[in-house]
Amino acid sequence: MLDENLPWSVAAELKTRGYLATSNYALNASGLKDPEWLEVVTNLPPPPAVLITFDNEMPIEHGPWLSSLGATLAVIDSRNRPAGLTLPQY
DSSP states (O other), X not given: OBOTTSOTHHHHHXXXXXXXXXXXXXXXXXXXOHHHHHHHHHTSOSSOOEEEEOOXXXXXXXXXXXXXXXXXXXXXXXXXXXXXXXXTTO
């Protein structure tokens, strides 16, 4: 599951590689605030979703709540993208 701060095309690329992937764009959930977005993610049917985001503050701002939902969060550090890589490449 890709957060809206990642290009939705990355989900499409992951699908072509055999992964079950989607994005907030594909779920018509663009523009939701974090609490509403996290509710969408945690209410998806099995297998359990992993939310991938560039939002470095999400675990700080929502850590206890994420833990209580049993949500898995993967944060890609948005501050250290190597020079020469586009956002989808990174």
